[in-house]
Amino acid sequence: xxxxxxxxxxxxxxxxxxxxxxxxxxxxxxxxxxxxxxxxxxxxxxxxxxxxxxxxxxxxxxxxxxxxxxxxxxxxxxxxxxxxxxxxxxxxxxxxxxxxxxxxxxxxxxxxxxxxxxxxxxxxxxxxxxxxxxxxxxxxxxxxxxxxxxxxxxxxxxxxxxxxxxxxxxxxxxxxxxxxxxxxxxxxxxxxxxxxxxxxxxxxxxxxxxxxxxxxxxxxxxxxxxxxxxxxxxxxxxxxxxxxxxxxxxxxxxxxxxxxxxxxxxxxxxxxxxxxxxxxxxxxxxxxxxxxxxxxxxxxxxxxxxxxxxxxxxxxxxxxxxxxxxxxxx
Amino acid sequence: xxxxxxxxxxxxxxxxxxxxxxxxxxxxxxxxxxxxxxxxxxxxxxxxxxxxxxxxxxxxxxxxxxxxxxxxxxxxxxxxxxxxxxxxxxxxxxxxxxxxxxxxxxxxxxxxxxxxxxxxxxxxxxxxxxxxxxxxxxxxxxxxxxxxxxxxxxxxxxxxxxxxxxxxxxxxxxxxxxxxxxxxxxxxxxxxxxxxxxxxxxxxxxxxxxxxxxxxxxxxxxxxxxxxxxxxxxxxxxxxxxxxxxxxxxxxxxxxxxxxxxxxxxxxxxxxxxxxxxxxxxxxxxxxxxxxxxxxxxxxxxxxxxxxxxxxxxxxxxxxxxxxxxxxxxxxxxxxxxxxxxxxxxxxxxxxxxxxxxxxxxxxxxxxxxxxxxxxxxxxxxxxxxxxxxxxxxxxxxxxxxxxxxxxxxxxxxxxxxxxxxxxxxxxxxxxxxxxxxxxxxxxxxxxxxxxxxxxxxxxxxxxxxxxxxxxxxxxxxxxxxxxxxxxxxxxxxxxxxxxxxxxxxxxxxxxxxxxxxxxxxxxxxxxxxxxxxxxxxxxxxxxxxxxxxxxxxxxxxxxxxxx
Ligand SMILES: Cc1cc2nc3c(=O)[nH]c(=O)nc-3n(C[C@H](O)[C@H](O)[C@H](O)COP(=O)(O)OP(=O)(O)OC[C@H]3O[C@@H](n4cnc5c(N)ncnc54)[C@H](O)[C@@H]3O)c2cc1C
Numbered sequence: 022x023x024x025x026x027x028x029x030x031x032x033x034x035x036x037x038x039x040x041x042x043x044x045x046x047x048x049x050x051x052x053x054x055x056x057x058x059x060x061x062x063x064x065x066x067x068x069x070x071x072x073x074x075x076x077x078x079x080x081x082x083x084x085x086x087x088x089x090x091x092x093x094x095x096x097x098x099x100x101x102x103x104x105x106x107x108x109x110x111x112x113x114x115x116x117x118x119x120x121x122x123x124x125x126x127x128x129x130x131x132x133x134x135x136x137x138x139x140x141x142x143x144x145x146x147x148x149x150x151x152x153x154x155x156x157x158x159x160x161x162x163x164x165x166x167x168x169x170x171x172x173x174x175x176x177x178x179x180x181x182x183x184x185x186x187x188x189x190x191x192x193x194x195x196x197x198x199x200x201x202x203x204x205x206x207x208x209x210x211x212x213x214x215x216x217x218x219x220x221x222x223x224x225x226x227x228x229x230x231x232x233x234x235x236x237x238x239x240x241x242x243x244x245x246x247x248x249x250x251x252x253x254x255x256x257x258x259x260x261x262x263x264x265x266x267x268x269x270x271x272x273x274x275x276x277x278x279x280x281x282x283x284x285x286x287x288x289x290x291x292x293x294x295x296x297x298x299x300x301x302x303x304x305x306x307x308x309x310x311x312x313x314x315x316x317x318x319x320x321x322x323x324x325x326x327x328x329x330x331x332x333x334x335x336x337x338x339x340x341x342x343x344x345x346x347x348x349x350x351x
Numbered sequence: 352x353x354x355x356x357x358x359x360x361x362x363x364x365x366x367x368x369x370x371x372x373x374x375x376x377x378x379x380x381x382x383x384x385x386x387x388x389x390x391x392x393x394x395x396x397x398x399x400x401x402x403x404x405x406x407x408x409x410x411x412x413x414x415x416x417x418x419x420x421x422x423x424x425x426x427x428x429x430x431x432x433x434x435x436x437x438x439x440x441x442x443x444x445x446x447x448x449x450x451x452x453x454x455x456x457x458x459x460x461x462x463x464x465x466x467x468x469x470x471x472x473x474x475x476x477x478x479x480x481x482x483x484x485x486x487x488x489x490x491x492x493x494x495x496x497x498x499x500x501x502x503x504x505x506x507x508x509x510x511x512x513x514x515x516x517x518x519x520x521x522x523x524x525x526x527x528x529x530x531x532x533x534x535x536x537x538x539x540x541x542x543x544x545x546x547x548x549x550x551x552x553x554x555x556x557x558x559x560x561x562x563x564x565x566x567x568x569x570x571x572x573x574x575x576x577x578x579x580x581x582x583x584x585x586x587x588x589x590x591x592x593x594x595x596x597x598x599x600x601x602x603x604x605x606x607x608x609x610x611x612x613x614x615x616x617x618x619x620x621x622x623x624x625x626x627x628x629x630x631x632x633x634x635x636x637x638x639x640x641x642x643x644x645x646x647x648x649x650x651x652x653x654x655x656x657x658x659x660x661x662x663x664x665x666x667x668x669x670x671x672x673x674x675x676x677x678x679x680x681x682x683x684x685x686x687x688x689x690x691x692x693x694x695x696x697x698x699x700x701x702x703x704x705x706x707x708x709x710x711x712x713x714x715x716x717x718x719x720x721x722x723x724x725x726x727x728x729x730x731x732x733x734x735x736x737x738x739x740x741x742x743x744x745x746x747x748x749x750x751x752x753x754x755x756x757x758x759x760x761x762x763x764x765x766x767x768x769x770x771x772x773x774x775x776x777x778x779x780x781x782x783x784x785x786x787x788x789x790x791x792x793x794x795x796x797x798x799x800x801x802x803x804x805x806x807x808x809x810x811x812x813x814x815x816x817x818x819x820x821x822x823x824x825x826x827x828x829x830x831x832x833x834x835x836x837x838x839x840x841x842x843x844x845x846x847x848x849x850x851x852x853x854x855x856x857x858x859x860x861x862x863x864x865x866x867x868x869x870x871x872x873x874x875x876x877x878x879x880x881x882x883x884x885x886x887x888x889x890x891x892x893x894x895x896x897x898x899x900x901x902x903x904x905x906x907x908x909x910x911x912x913x914x915x
Contacts, residue, residue: 090596096706097598098687098783099803154793154811158763158844162826175845177790179797211764215790215845230826232819250793252815254843255823283715283839285828290839311828313715313837 027136028057043180044148044245045116053105150247162256164224175217188239262302273335412440414886414904415617416557421908441643447549450898452528455499482668484891490867506556587881612915613881620859620887621651636754638804642690642857645704665864665890679854683709685779685786707780722756724813729835760852785851862890869907883907
């Protein structure tokens, strides 16, 4: 056998692989690559080999990234930066859960007309089950006894698998299924793969503070999906509203309306409009009226509701504590 | 180039110098992170002076610029050595509100009754300023009117803004009368969309005046060592400086600069040096960032260099005293240096280091969790020392018994919409690990370990349970855990966000001990010939900011030349 006679190529992992990767999903292998010749190695053939030496995938090396201290991406804030030229190769992880020891292999090859020796880099990784998790939103509170309302339930697979058509259900505190629906075809706006649905629920007939939960239903998502994580959500059920309470918030000193003041009456919430006004439908009863507004102080006040009522709340402006505040707030 | 070859008391001064220089390096230098030792310590037989001048000023910020001008006005040749590639220090990004009174021209014009005695009384209150060095403070207040005149004489223009009424100090800032100059019209050095940059109206005119008067600037160089004739005796005779790149990193070219009259340390605070600051408060571990750290350095290296040749620290009690300015700041969100007034926009010449502008925090529309996914305090409570005490409490990371780890503001898509937050460049620093999003809370928790200070993954179930519990508090308007009253918004609508909201440190109140001439003293309270200090490098005056720094800078510059 003839000993290698070309330029050497050195391969090293540029950053450690994550502890585990989602099964069946390609992951990036960042490889520091140095060729003794200084040739541009982009386009050279490579192969990824499994434990048996079988080829998992093969291709041509992508362009080499050469970071310098002047690059936009250069960021030494958290320690020294590895400036070695590197490539990122996407490796398809097996669809099964397990540990793997694979090899990146570059056969000997002529690059730019110069002969380079073969090079290889072993790397180990583990795959994990995909995690499915849920979110519940547009979950109104408080609700009137026995009223019906929609909530939204979404589910997300950690690997971004399309979950359209999968079933989600809501169970009450006793474990009874109180709602069920199938996830729609398009992810929730602003997300890549949170598949969601509206789900109609009926509020209990008893007043109270409830905690229900949402979970995946139907046949288990096949491997490599693990057991989905359910999520809890809560709401308050009250008597039916009978009265309109109009709350007007004004500046105690000037009498000017205070807009976007946050109002709370027990479980009921509202915000004032530009005219400093908020209207809330309330059941009869005794409430504690709270108002929140930055740089204002408002004393809580008791409010007995037995009829429609107008309330005026005086909000006391408090001087800013920070003597610079007026310079940087304007 | 010049070499020292004369003899002192029969011994070649070279060996004196070498011994002296050696005293300034070694183990302590390595411990403080200084890296390479000076040439002399590596076996070179003598100090080779590359440059020579009368006065060397270290730092071109709020104290260094006035020091350089004052020394020049006294007739000295001056070189200012500055670590950053531009002058200005953190003063260039400051609001420029100078607490300087005593009856200055603007006060008289406004009919304000003020005097040095009144200023003295305001900043030596028996409780708030109990650790102040009253002798030094007295000199400081007596020089304020002259310093105001000095600023005007050197081009600082106050006319448009006038002066505030004298007031008692607020909780964060002990501010007697304040004056504020015009912002410098060219904004490239420091730019921000939501706050005044009037500090530029101090440092730019002073730079211009200094240059016109013949002060020389050596930018992108950092002081590493101070040379004294003998380890703990004799005069300070020069400094060793090292060239740095635009990321403040040494590029291994050094210079020895000889100072015929003296060295003035005007290098700002030490708060960005974790080893140094934890001498005063051991809780202030790596995760806490320092205001202005990406604009100018505040690593205390010059103070350490002075300590190595015998300098003492002064009024250390000021540093840990709660309540009047040196406490951490609750901060902005989603940016590493998250000082609330320190936002930078991309036009800024240092934005490549800042990396993001950050978000104005919405405390009533988030929860704050620590690295373990648990809440720890009423998020809407801003000024209470209890907030910081709890934020700085350890969370049980194995082996970490000091510091509370990162604090994350958790909020949802509704908060982003209500507040109009940007969730990408340049508003938030995603690549650096200071802002994350997730389509569920599990996904969000899974991201957070990509932050350098999140030492272990955040447990997703803990974050989920925290949010579910908080949302149930919103249902009823009662926070059973921390008594927060303002509970208007649930965290429920995807995507979910986590923004860096870890307390950020500001102000150094402890620095080198000095006499009333700002001359550094040693442990026996003997003045060190040729060594002066001003600004946040100086200990003793318990007052925030620019007034103290500018005035002491001017005193140090004057006195350094007069004494020689
Ligand atoms: C955003 C912000 C807003 C502020 N607003 C106000 C305000 O409105 N009013 C007020 O009174 N105060 C304000 N301050 C505080 C004020 O700016 C500082 O207290 C003041 O600038 C400190 O002055 P200094 O000279 O000690 O430090 P700096 O102004 O920071 O100058 C120190 C200089 O020394 C350099 N340096 C450090 N180490 C070395 C070394 N080894 N070699 C060479 N050079 C070195 C640094 O790079 C820096 O340029 C604000 C601060 C910030 C960050």
